[in-house]
Amino acid sequence: MRLASFKNSEKLKKQEFEARLPALRAELLELQNSLRQADFPVIVLFAGVDGAGKSEMVNLLNEWMDPRWLINRAYDRAMDENAEQERPVFRRYWHDLPPRGQIGLFLSAWYSQVLLGTVAQRVSEYQFPRHVERIRRFERTLAADGALILKFWMHLDKRGQRKQLRKLESNPATAWRVTHTDWAHWAMYDRFVVAGDQIIEATDVAHAPWRVIDGADHRYRSMTIAEHLLEAIKIRLNSRQPTSESRAYTPSPVNWLSSVDLKKSLSKKDYQRRRDRSQGDLNLLCRQAKYQKISSVLVFEGWDAAGKGGAIRRILRALDPRTYRVIPIAAPTDEEHAQHYLWRFWRHLPSSGNITFFDRSWYGRVLVERIEGFARPGEWQRAYHEINEFEQELAESGIMICKFWLHIDQDEQLRRFEERKTTPHKAWKLTEEDWRNREKWADYESAVNDMIQHTNTSHAPWTIVPANDKYTARIHVLETACEHLRNTIGGT
Amino acid sequence: MRLASFKNSEKLKKQEFEARLPALRAELLELQNSLRQADFPVIVLFAGVDGAGKSEMVNLLNEWMDPRWLINRAYDRAMDENAEQERPVFRRYWHDLPPRGQIGLFLSAWYSQVLLGTVAQRVSEYQFPRHVERIRRFERTLAADGALILKFWMHLDKRGQRKQLRKLESNPATAWRVTHTDWAHWAMYDRFVVAGDQIIEATDVAHAPWRVIDGADHRYRSMTIAEHLLEAIKIRLNSRQPTSESRAYTPSPVNWLSSVDLKKSLSKKDYQRRRDRSQGDLNLLCRQAKYQKISSVLVFEGWDAAGKGGAIRRILRALDPRTYRVIPIAAPTDEEHAQHYLWRFWRHLPSSGNITFFDRSWYGRVLVERIEGFARPGEWQRAYHEINEFEQELAESGIMICKFWLHIDQDEQLRRFEERKTTPHKAWKLTEEDWRNREKWADYESAVNDMIQHTNTSHAPWTIVPANDKYTARIHVLETACEHLRNTIGGT
Numbered sequence: 001m002r003l004a005s006f007k008n009s010e011k012l013k014k015q016e017f018e019a020r021l022p023a024l025r026a027e028l029l030e031l032q033n034s035l036r037q038a039d040f041p042v043i044v045l046f047a048g049v050d051g052a053g054k055s056e057m058v059n060l061l062n063e064w065m066d067p068r069w070l071i072n073r074a075y076d077r078a079m080d081e082n083a084e085q086e087r088p089v090f091r092r093y094w095h096d097l098p099p100r101g102q103i104g105l106f107l108s109a110w111y112s113q114v115l116l117g118t119v120a121q122r123v124s125e126y127q128f129p130r131h132v133e134r135i136r137r138f139e140r141t142l143a144a145d146g147a148l149i150l151k152f153w154m155h156l157d158k159r160g161q162r163k164q165l166r167k168l169e170s171n172p173a174t175a176w177r178v179t180h181t182d183w184a185h186w187a188m189y190d191r192f193v194v195a196g197d198q199i200i201e202a203t204d205v206a207h208a209p210w211r212v213i214d215g216a217d218h219r220y221r222s223m224t225i226a227e228h229l230l231e232a233i234k235i236r237l238n239s240r241q242p243t244s245e246s247r248a249y250t251p252s253p254v255n256w257l258s259s260v261d262l263k264k265s266l267s268k269k270d271y272q273r274r275r276d277r278s279q280g281d282l283n284l285l286c287r288q289a290k291y292q293k294i295s296s297v298l299v300f301e302g303w304d305a306a307g308k309g310g311a312i313r314r315i316l317r318a319l320d321p322r323t324y325r326v327i328p329i330a331a332p333t334d335e336e337h338a339q340h341y342l343w344r345f346w347r348h349l350p351s352s353g354n355i356t357f358f359d360r361s362w363y364g365r366v367l368v369e370r371i372e373g374f375a376r377p378g379e380w381q382r383a384y385h386e387i388n389e390f391e392q393e394l395a396e397s398g399i400m401i402c403k404f405w406l407h408i409d410q411d412e413q414l415r416r417f418e419e420r421k422t423t424p425h426k427a428w429k430l431t432e433e434d435w436r437n438r439e440k441w442a443d444y445e446s447a448v449n450d451m452i453q454h455t456n457t458s459h460a461p462w463t464i465v466p467a468n469d470k471y472t473a474r475i476h477v478l479e480t481a482c483e484h485l486r487n488t489i490g491g492t
Numbered sequence: 493m494r495l496a497s498f499k500n501s502e503k504l505k506k507q508e509f510e511a512r513l514p515a516l517r518a519e520l521l522e523l524q525n526s527l528r529q530a531d532f533p534v535i536v537l538f539a540g541v542d543g544a545g546k547s548e549m550v551n552l553l554n555e556w557m558d559p560r561w562l563i564n565r566a567y568d569r570a571m572d573e574n575a576e577q578e579r580p581v582f583r584r585y586w587h588d589l590p591p592r593g594q595i596g597l598f599l600s601a602w603y604s605q606v607l608l609g610t611v612a613q614r615v616s617e618y619q620f621p622r623h624v625e626r627i628r629r630f631e632r633t634l635a636a637d638g639a640l641i642l643k644f645w646m647h648l649d650k651r652g653q654r655k656q657l658r659k660l661e662s663n664p665a666t667a668w669r670v671t672h673t674d675w676a677h678w679a680m681y682d683r684f685v686v687a688g689d690q691i692i693e694a695t696d697v698a699h700a701p702w703r704v705i706d707g708a709d710h711r712y713r714s715m716t717i718a719e720h721l722l723e724a725i726k727i728r729l730n731s732r733q734p735t736s737e738s739r740a741y742t743p744s745p746v747n748w749l750s751s752v753d754l755k756k757s758l759s760k761k762d763y764q765r766r767r768d769r770s771q772g773d774l775n776l777l778c779r780q781a782k783y784q785k786i787s788s789v790l791v792f793e794g795w796d797a798a799g800k801g802g803a804i805r806r807i808l809r810a811l812d813p814r815t816y817r818v819i820p821i822a823a824p825t826d827e828e829h830a831q832h833y834l835w836r837f838w839r840h841l842p843s844s845g846n847i848t849f850f851d852r853s854w855y856g857r858v859l860v861e862r863i864e865g866f867a868r869p870g871e872w873q874r875a876y877h878e879i880n881e882f883e884q885e886l887a888e889s890g891i892m893i894c895k896f897w898l899h900i901d902q903d904e905q906l907r908r909f910e911e912r913k914t915t916p917h918k919a920w921k922l923t924e925e926d927w928r929n930r931e932k933w934a935d936y937e938s939a940v941n942d943m944i945q946h947t948n949t950s951h952a953p954w955t956i957v958p959a960n961d962k963y964t965a966r967i968h969v970l971e972t973a974c975e976h977l978r979n980t981i982g983g984t
Contacts (some may be wrong), residue, residue, distance in 0.1 A: 030920070059809060074813055378773075428521075
C-alpha cells in the first residue's frame with residue numbers, strides 16, 4: 001500500500017535545481033553516447049496519476065538528451081481501450097522496442113489496459129492475474145536478454161491532483177490539457193490508487209523495479225527521475241551483463257524421433273484422392289477462420305531436404321493468396337539483430353484471420369544456434385521456457401499454432417542430396433552447409449528431442465511427420481492442419 | 493481500345509501443357525535462384541476481369557516457384573475502397589515492395605482504386621488524370637532505379653465472364669468464390685472494360701508495359717504468363733542495367749547561400765520572449781492539426797554543427813510527446829539498402845495528425861551521396877525530380893512539409909568544432925568525418941545551391957536559416973514552422 005498512504009512533500013529549490021542541471025545534462029549526454037555501443041536497450045516506462053508530469057518528463061528528457069537516440073512511444077487512449085482488438089495485444093509493444101544501445105520512453109503502454117480496466121471494473125478480479133502475468137512475462141523475457149527496465153510511477157495525493165488540475169486549467173497555455181476524462185479520473189482517485197497499488201505490488205521485480213516519484217514539484221520530480229536514470233544506466237554499463245544461466249538444462253529422457261515409423265508409404269492414387277479432399281476441407285476451414293478472425297501460425301522445421309517447401313506449397317494451393325504469407329527464416333537482418341531474438345517473429349504474426357507460414361522459425365534458437373554456438377548455453381537453455389510463453393501468448397490471443405517436424409533418416413537425406421546434385425534445377429538448393437549440418441546429425445538429433453520434449457505444449461503441440469515418403473508427409477501435414485483448424489474453430 | 497473488341501479464343505491442349513510444364517518449372521526455379529544475386533526487384537501486377545484467374549495465377553506461381561523468395565500482396569476490397577483514408581495512399585505499396593533479388597506479386601493493388609472508382613463513377617473525369625499520374629510517377633520512380641515491372645491484364649469477354657462465373661458457381665468446391673459483387677461487376681461489364689482500356693492506355697509505358705492475357709483457358713493463361721515472366725527476367729538478367737542518365741544536369745545559376753545575412757543576432761531577452769510566444773502558438777497549432785488530421789514532416793538539413801539538434805529540441809518542447817517522432821538519418825540498414833533509396837523515408841511518414849522530424853533526410857542523395865560518389869551521376873541528377881514528386885505526393889495527401897537548411901559560415905563552424913573538442917560532453921559529437929566534410933566545403937556549397945534551386949517548390953519550399961547566431965536560428969525555425977502550419981490549417 002505505497003500509494004494509498006502517500007503524501008506529497010518533496011520539493012527542490014529553483015536555485016539548487018539550476019545549480020545541478022548543467023552537470024546532469026552533460027552527464028546524460030555522455031552516458032547516452034557510451035550507451036550507443038552497449039549490447040542492451042534501456043526501457044523506461046512512465047505511469048501514474050494524471051497531472052503528475054508523465055508527458056512533461058518525456059519532453060524534458062528529449063530536451064536534455066539527444067532525441068536521435070531516444071524513442072518515444074505513447075499510445076492514444078482510444079487505442080489503449082480498444083487494445084483487445086489487436087491480437088495479440090503485446091505485438092505493438094514488441095514492435096516499438098528500442099534496439100540495443102538506445103533508450104525507449106514509454107507512456108503507460110503495457111500497463112494502461114490493466115490499470116484503466118481495473119479502475120473502470122472492466123478487468124475483473126478473475127482476469128487481473130492474467131493481465132499481470134502477461135506483463136511479467138514480457139518484462140522477464142526482455143530482462144533475461146539484458147534489457148535494462150526502469151518503471152516510474154509519478155504520483156500525486158488526492159488533494160495534490162486536484163490542485164494540479166486546477167493549476168493547469170487556470171493557465172490559458174495549459175488549460176487544454178485538462179479534459180473531462182481527467183476530472184472523471186480524479187473522481188475515481190481512490191479506486192485508481194488501489195488499482196495502482198495492486199499493479200505495482202504484482203509487477204515490482206528486481207529486473208524491472210518500480211519507483212514511486214513524488215510528482216507535485218516539477219523540479220524535484222525531473223531531477224529525481226533523471227538522476228535515477230543516469231545512475232541505473234551507469235551501474236549497468238559498468239557491471240558485466242548478468243549471465244542468467246539460472247535455468248538448469250534437462251536433456252530429454254525420451255527419444256521422440258526414434259519412435260517414428262518411416263516405412264509408411266502411400267500410392268499416388270491414394271495420395272491424390274486424400275490431397276484433393278484435404279485441400280477442399282482446408283479451403284473451407286480457412287474461409288471460416290477468416291470470417292471468425294481466427295489467425296493461424298504454421299511452423300515448419302525439419303532436416304535439410306525433408307520437404308518443408310513442398311509441404312508448404314501443397315497447403316498454399318488450397319488458400320486464397322490474399323490471406324497468407326510465407327516467411328523464410330535465414331540469418332537475421334541487422335535491424336533484427338539489434339533486438340531480442342523473438343522480435344523478428346513478432347513482426348510477422350498474422351492478424352484478422354490470416355495465416356503466416358514460418359519456413360524455419362524461432363526454434364532455430366535451440367537448434368542451429370545451440371549447435372553452432374551462436375547462442376550461449378544459458379541463452380538456448382532458457383529459450384524453451386521463453387518460447388512456450390511466446391506461444392502461449394499467441395494461443396491466448398486466439399491464434400492457432402501448428403508445428404511440424406519433418407523427419408527423414410540419414411539414408412533418405414543422402415539420397416535426396418545426391419538427387420539434388422544431379423538435377424540441374426535443384427542443384428542450387430544444395431549447399432556446403434547442408435553437408436556440414438549432415439555431419440552433425442547426432443547433435444541435431446539430441447537437440448530435436450530436447451526441443452520436442454520441452455516445447456510440446458497443449459496450446460502448441462508438435463506434429464512429427466514421417467517424411468521419407470513425400471506423399472505420406474504431405475498428406476500428414478495437410479490432414480493435421482485441417483484437424484487443428486477444425487478443433488480451433490469448434491466446427492464439425 | 494484493346495479490351496472492348498477482345499474476343500476469347502486462345503486455348504492450350506492439356507497434352508501440350510503437360511509436355512512443356514516440367515522444363516518451364518525447372519527454368520523458373522533456376523531463374524529465381526539467379527535473380528537472388530541481382531541488384532533489382534521484379535514487380536508483377538495482375539489486374540483484369542473477375543474470373544479470369546488473377547488469384548489462381550498467384551497461387552500457381554507460388555507452387556511453381558520457391559515461395560520463400562516470392563512476396564504476395566493483395567489488399568482487401570474494403571481496404572481498397574477506403575484507401576483514401578490512408579494518407580498518402582501509396583504508403584502501403586511502397587512498404588510492401590520486394591527487395592532487390594526478389595519477386596513481388598501484386599493483385600490489383602495501385603490500380604484498384606482508379607479502376608473501381610472509374611467504373612463506379614466515384615472517380616470523375618477531372619480526377620482521373622491525377623490518379624493516373626500518381627501511378628505513372630510511382631512506376632517511373634521504381635523503374636528508374638532498375639525495378640523490372642510487368643503488368644498483366646487478365647481478360648474475359650462479356651460472354652466469357654458470365655460463363656466463367658457460372659462454371660465456378662456450379663462446382664461446390666469453387667462456388668464460394670462467386671459473390672454478389674462479382675455479378676454486380678458483371679452487370680457493369682461494359683463500363684469496366686471502358687475504364688480498363690482508358691487505364692491501360694494511360695499507363696502502358698516501356699518501363700512498365702501491360703500485356704493483355706486471354707484468361708478463358710487456364711492452361712493457356714498460366715503458361716503464357718509464366719513464359720512472359722521467365723523471358724522478361726532472363727532478358728533483364730542478361731542485359732546491362734539501364735543506366736538512365738537521361739536527365740541532363742543544370743548547375744544552379746543562383747548562389748542561394750551567398751545571399752544569407754549571417755550577421756543577424758538576437759538578445760537573450762528578445763529570444764526568450766519570442767521563443768515562448770512561438771512555442772505557445774505552435775502548441776495550439778499542432779493541436780488543431782491533430783484534430784484536423786493534418787500530419788507534418790519537418791526536414792532539417794545543414795552544415796555539421798549548424799545546430800539542427802538544438803533547433804529540433806526547441807520545437808519538441810512545445811509538443812505533446814504522443815504526436816512526434818524524431819528520425820535520425822545515418823547509413824541505411826541492410827533492409828533499407830535492399831530497397832529504393834526513398835523506401836526508408838516512406839517508412840517513417842507520419843499519419844493521422846502526427847509529426848515526423850527528419851534529422852537529415854532524402855536530401856542526402858544530392859548532398860553526401862553525390863559528393864562521396866555513393867550515388868552515380870545519373871542517380872543523383874534524376875533525384876531532384878524524384879524528390880519533387882515524392883514531396884508532391886505527400887503534399888497532395890495533405891501533409892505539411894517544412895524544409896530547413898541551417899546555414900553557418902566556415903569560421904563559425906571552425907569555432908564550434910573547437911568548442912566541441914574542448915567541452916567534455918560535446919567532444920563525442922565531433923568526428924573525423926566532420927573534419928573531412930569541412931575540407932569539401934566548396935563542393936557541398938555547390939551541391940546545396942543546386943539542391944535549393946531544383947527542389948524549392950511551392951508545395952515544399954526551403955527555408956534557409958541564418959544560423960551563425962543560435963538564438964536567431966531557433967526563432968527563425970520556430971516562427972517559420974508556425975507560419976507554415978497556420979497556412980496549411982487555414983487559420984488566422
